[in-house]
Amino acid sequence: MPKKVVTLKNIAEELGLSITAVSKALRGEGGIGKDTVLRVQETAKRMNYLPNSVAKSLRTNTTKTLGLIVSDSSFSFFTPVIEGVEKSAAEYGYNIILCNAYSNVDKEREAVRILANKRVDGLIFAASMLNGEEHRGFLDSFGIPYVFVIRKSETDESDYVINDNTNGSFQMVDYLIKTGSKKIYFINIYEKITSYSDRMVGYRKALEENGIPLDEHLLYGAKPTVEDGYAAMNRILASSQQIDAVFCGCDVIAIGAMEAIIEAGLRIPEDIRVAGYDDIEYAAYLRVPLTTVRQPKYKIGKMGTEILLDRIQGKFEGRQNIILRPDLVLRHST
Amino acid sequence: MPKKVVTLKNIAEELGLSITAVSKALRGEGGIGKDTVLRVQETAKRMNYLPNSVAKSLRTNTTKTLGLIVSDSSFSFFTPVIEGVEKSAAEYGYNIILCNAYSNVDKEREAVRILANKRVDGLIFAASMLNGEEHRGFLDSFGIPYVFVIRKSETDESDYVINDNTNGSFQMVDYLIKTGSKKIYFINIYEKITSYSDRMVGYRKALEENGIPLDEHLLYGAKPTVEDGYAAMNRILASSQQIDAVFCGCDVIAIGAMEAIIEAGLRIPEDIRVAGYDDIEYAAYLRVPLTTVRQPKYKIGKMGTEILLDRIQGKFEGRQNIILRPDLVLRHST
DNA sequence: GTGAAAGCGCTAACAG
DNA sequence: CTGTTAGCGCTTTCAC
Numbered sequence: 001m002p003k004k005v006v007t008l009k010n011i012a013e014e015l016g017l018s019i020t021a022v023s024k025a026l027r028g029e030g031g032i033g034k035d036t037v038l039r040v041q042e043t044a045k046r047m048n049y050l051p052n053s054v055a056k057s058l059r060t061n062t063t064k065t066l067g068l069i070v071s072d073s074s075f076s077f078f079t080p081v082i083e084g085v086e087k088s089a090a091e092y093g094y095n096i097i098l099c100n101a102y103s104n105v106d107k108e109r110e111a112v113r114i115l116a117n118k119r120v121d122g123l124i125f126a127a128s129m130l131n132g133e134e135h136r137g138f139l140d141s142f143g144i145p146y147v148f149v150i151r152k153s154e155t156d157e158s159d160y161v162i163n164d165n166t167n168g169s170f171q172m173v174d175y176l177i178k179t180g181s182k183k184i185y186f187i188n189i190y191e192k193i194t195s196y197s198d199r200m201v202g203y204r205k206a207l208e209e210n211g212i213p214l215d216e217h218l219l220y221g222a223k224p225t226v227e228d229g230y231a232a233m234n235r236i237l238a239s240s241q242q243i244d245a246v247f248c249g250c251d252v253i254a255i256g257a258m259e260a261i262i263e264a265g266l267r268i269p270e271d272i273r274v275a276g277y278d279d280i281e282y283a284a285y286l287r288v289p290l291t292t293v294r295q296p297k298y299k300i301g302k303m304g305t306e307i308l309l310d311r312i313q314g315k316f317e318g319r320q321n322i323i324l325r326p327d328l329v330l331r332h333s334t
Numbered sequence: 335m336p337k338k339v340v341t342l343k344n345i346a347e348e349l350g351l352s353i354t355a356v357s358k359a360l361r362g363e364g365g366i367g368k369d370t371v372l373r374v375q376e377t378a379k380r381m382n383y384l385p386n387s388v389a390k391s392l393r394t395n396t397t398k399t400l401g402l403i404v405s406d407s408s409f410s411f412f413t414p415v416i417e418g419v420e421k422s423a424a425e426y427g428y429n430i431i432l433c434n435a436y437s438n439v440d441k442e443r444e445a446v447r448i449l450a451n452k453r454v455d456g457l458i459f460a461a462s463m464l465n466g467e468e469h470r471g472f473l474d475s476f477g478i479p480y481v482f483v484i485r486k487s488e489t490d491e492s493d494y495v496i497n498d499n500t501n502g503s504f505q506m507v508d509y510l511i512k513t514g515s516k517k518i519y520f521i522n523i524y525e526k527i528t529s530y531s532d533r534m535v536g537y538r539k540a541l542e543e544n545g546i547p548l549d550e551h552l553l554y555g556a557k558p559t560v561e562d563g564y565a566a567m568n569r570i571l572a573s574s575q576q577i578d579a580v581f582c583g584c585d586v587i588a589i590g591a592m593e594a595i596i597e598a599g600l601r602i603p604e605d606i607r608v609a610g611y612d613d614i615e616y617a618a619y620l621r622v623p624l625t626t627v628r629q630p631k632y633k634i635g636k637m638g639t640e641i642l643l644d645r646i647q648g649k650f651e652g653r654q655n656i657i658l659r660p661d662l663v664l665r666h667s668t
Numbered sequence: 669g670t671g672a673a674a675g676c677g678c679t680a681a682c683a684g
Numbered sequence: 685c686t687g688t689t690a691g692c693g694c695t696t697t698c699a700c
Contacts, residue, residue: 005477048475050447050450050451050476051451052392052451052453053451053452053453054388054391054392054397054452054453055392057388058386058388058389058392063388065431065452068432073413073416073417073420074413074414074417076410076413076615078413079407079408079410079413080408082407082432083407083408083434086407086432086433086434087434090433090434095431095433095448095449095452096431096432097399097429097430097431097432098402098416098420098430098431098432099420099424099429100417100420100421100424113384114429115429116384117384117385117386117387118387118388118399118429119386119387119388141382142384143339226619255616255619258619259619280616281410282589282616282620285560285589285592285593285620285621286616286619286620286621287619287620287621
């Protein structure tokens with residue numbers, strides 16, 4: 001099976017040309033006779049020549065490869081993000097090395113190191129945990145351009161593409177209020193990440209604008225898992241008889257919450273309205289089709305990659321901080 | 335931002351040593367004095383040395399990188415497969431380059447070429463369309479070991495890891511019959527791929543063993559999309575009043591089928607029982623929690639990678655054809 | 669124990 | 685239009 005691998009040198013010898021001539025001919029660099037180019041191309045094909053991009057990379061100091069670090073690739077939330085990255089990278093002739101950070105700062109740093117010594121041309125962080133000021137020095141030390149996606153860097157010093165969490169949350173809560181709910185519970189994601197605190201900001205803002213006082217008792221926290229959403233909802237159910245609506249910090253929590261509500265023998269949305277955030281795949285086909293805030297996941301991945309690629313080519317100076325407006329998706333659960 | 339990148343040479347000069355000595359010291363290759371090793375390590379750290387694995391790859395002719403080609407990475411079905419691959423690759427010090435084949439033979443071949451000239455050490459095909467005999471020559475021409483995963487190669491000449499589609503399907507249909515259903519519709523995936531024809535074999539076998547004659551009128555086809563499942567179910571509903579159960583070739587089709595049934599004002603499972611195949615994420619939280627056949631997706635990805643890695647190291651001779659037994663997951667839809 | 673030299677396959681000056 | 689030369693950063697004989 002191990003085929004003899006053919007190189008430029010072999011082709012050159014076969015044709016009695018120099019390596020340089022062959023290289024130029026194959027790359028269509030010009031300065032080579034038309035007939036020669038043809039002969040070279042034909043011979044390369046006949047000999048089954050496969051360019052060695054490792055050698056090329058060493059020489060040119062570029063790998064045409066991007067590193068994509070996903071905070072936890074077991075969440076299918078990231079599927080469209082990854083897809084967007086992969087696709088636009090491919091369009092520009094780049095490949096991506098996918099790494100999982102397992103929601104762990106040290107593992108994520110390790111991934112950066114590995115990718116850096118594979119000499120990737122750029123790095124994309126999806127929901128990174130290295131978005132804090134304290135990791136800036138580390139990230140910059142490699143001299144590799146990078147972009148944050150889904151979750152922004154804490155300062156605006158780095159490029160990023162995210163959805164407007166405050167606005168998305170505001171839209172949802174405002175809608176819930178305008179359509180009759182007064183007492184809106186909020187099971188937010190319990191992590192000190194700006195994405196989530198921004199969702200809290202939107203929640204408060206919507207209450208305020210509608211003249212509803214904030215009631216701290218309606219605030220709950222959960223990790224972004226079905227189990228945690230389920231548990232949080234059960235605590236809510238145990239605490240009160242009157243629950244107009246529950247706004248969940250993400251769809252996964254909403255799934256757990258809906259389970260708890262159904263299990264308690266209550267109806268969605270008649271007894272309790274449920275809303276989520278993200279619009280994960282199949283959100284329309286859950287127990288009750290879920291009303292949610294749609295993050296443009298694919299687009300975020302795509303734009304992040306494009307920005308990174310532009311930066312690699314030194315296309316712009318200033319920071320690119322892009323905040324996309326999310327959409328409300330109304331379904332049956334509210 | 336573009337840091338001056340430090341090489342072995344720089345360290346050598348700094349220390350008045352040879353490049354060779356530094357290289358050996360850093361790799362702990364032995365034959366270097368203990369004190370020297372220490373000095374080298376310290377200096378490397380101080381100078382922020384980052385090994386250049388591109389150069390190493392060129393020299394050693396190995397990249398510690400695997401190519402993973404997914405037939406369509408927009409299906410979140412593949413998320414756990416990718417995860418399994420990534421994780422076990424990482425355990426052995428390998429990274430993966432992820433490519434999407436967009437369910438297209440030509441694009442998939444192109445991906446192979448790209449990965450081959452990036453000199454990946456091995457290739458993993460997830461639900462490949464290049465699994466036919468006619469692509470063997472092409473794949474072998476690169477001299478790169480590869481493994482098929484999820485979908486087998488048509489002959490057993492290549493390594494693969496899949497679930498036992500015949501058995502999974504048999505288990506489900508047998509269960510449906512034994513629990514009272516006689517007239518079981520089958521909406522299979524409409525593609526001429528052995529995975530799907532094997533599911534048909536299991537269906538027939540279960541009928542046969544239970545003494546139920548095959549009725550061709552109960553056989554439907556659909557692409558693996560919600561829309562197609564929905565449409566197929568509507569055709570079934572229009573064709574008959576008596577429908578005991580519907581077995582769907584994959585969960586995504588089942589989702590569509592359930593939508594159609596509910597829309598028709600019928601109840602699941604009281605009026606019609608619905609079963610799927612795959613056990614995708616959140617199958618337990620759909621309209622009606624879905625009874626399905628669980629493919630060990632993560633494990634398939636993991637085992638495939640391990641086999642590939644073993645083969646890269648020349649660990650075995652014979653073909654590795656692994657067929658894992660899937661499990662029945664009983665939920666509320668049946 | 670340590671170093672010199674060669675070379676992986678390619679591109680990029682610079683000559684001719 | 686084509687070839688020579690030099691090296692990218694590393695590992696690997698083979699001497700000393």
